[in-house]
Amino acid sequence: MRVLMTGAAGHIGGVLRDKLAGRYDLLRLSDVVDMPSTGPGEEFVKAELSDMADVRTAIEGMDAVVHLGAIPSEDSWEKILPANIVGTYNVFEAAREAGARRIVFASSNHAIGFYRRDHTIDDQVPQRPDTRYGLSKAFGEDIGSLYVDKHGFDVMAMRIGSFQPEPQDARQLSTWLSYGDMARLVTTGLEAPSLGMAIVYGISRNTRSWWDNRRAFELGYDPQDNAEDFADRLLAADPPEPGGRVAHTLQGGIFPEMEYGGDPDRL
Template identity: 45%
Template sequence: MPARRTVLLTGAAGGLGTLMRGLLPAYGYELRLLDMLPVAGEPDAITADLGDRAALREAVRGVDAIIHLAGISLEASFGKILAANIEGTYNLYETAREEGVGRIVFASSNHAVGFTPRPRGEAPFGPGELIPVDTPRRPDTFYGLSKCFGEDLAQLYWDKHGLETVSVRIGSCFEEPTSVRMLSVWMSPADGARLFHAALSAEGVGHTVVNGSSANTRLWWDLTSARALGYEPQDDSEPYAAKLIAEQGELDPDNPDHDHLGGHFTTNPPIWPY
């Protein structure tokens, strides 16, 4: 399958969308941008809500693939999550089906499995074991629950309509990690672009779920299914470790925020400001 050239990037004004706007064109993609907010410096970007099916139809028409980053990225009331992340993702998939789009890369999250214990060399993950991609889903928030829905929606649209998806359970994609926990789930922006490119260009993905992070020394989860797409992470959070540990201390096994993959989302999640 040739590399896809025209890609709709939803959530293009957000933090991850902004990073990918700068990195993905180097892989040969022409990006069509969509966000509910204006995209700074991008006068041709489409400003529309995922609830606007007519605008969404126009945005999707003629693209080869979609990277779906739009939606609420923190915890919020169930009603807000329902509208933005659940109904909005359904609208995108149904519009993609109607327009004959062949593939979506869906931004899932570690928070779909956030209550999974971090590996500590004991049950359920023994010495040297990493959290597998098929670990049971254990969402830590309504936000995480919406990502479980998105993964199931992707499976339905593959089984029923032949619409392929790679669901990327993103750890934390920032310029650099900001916490000791993040040392284990951090994905550098460059590795994020590598993973999205692999997800867009690999053949025969059906519906594939992958864990999304760099090749961190302190890695908690298995990247096998991501590597099977052709993803070769190049970065590691370890150069940031000494500074973060000096500032924050090592992870405390008696702190529930430190003992689960989802971190503080399991106890005190940051709330969406709108």
């Protein structure tokens, strides 16, 4: 399998390069910034995601895409629109043209960040984006659905929680995704015989998860880490996590709290 990874110069890309080394026939790395070096089995194609010609060049000859490239947090509409929305459209459409019909998309928990923490949700619930950033991830899931239904793609949208070497605060006892489990989830998305449109949660096997990840487990995802191992230290911190009452009520944390002017009890 020949795999294109967009956003390959970033945090997740760097970890995946290391963990996937040698696993596929070719790992083509792409990013808008230059990458200092490539290893065996890797090559680099520089591409700006909002430029369709660039994306076509990056995808040519590939069988599958791990689409990580994006503005990775809340930002202005002027930045989110070209990178995350136009860029994701370009990736799907160029993949269709090139015959690369499998895409593993880095969605986010911020596509569903307005759900309350006392409500466990699965892969079937309607999206509740919490920011412009979350809206762009909801768009990525929706274009995945369109290309599955219309063009027979296999798509895994990973609603990634918090990708860190170790959980950083009390919220991440629920949302943490370890480095090793990220690699396990991405390889599941690339190698499961058939995905259809699979929405999965990008989290480790966390005891305090708010997310029912049965779709990922059905596909073969077998996470090995659990944020609970860090609970005593994280719960003893003062404060245990950033933000106020809205952030502490809602799954998206400080993202839904930004700009929110209402009473959290109405949510």
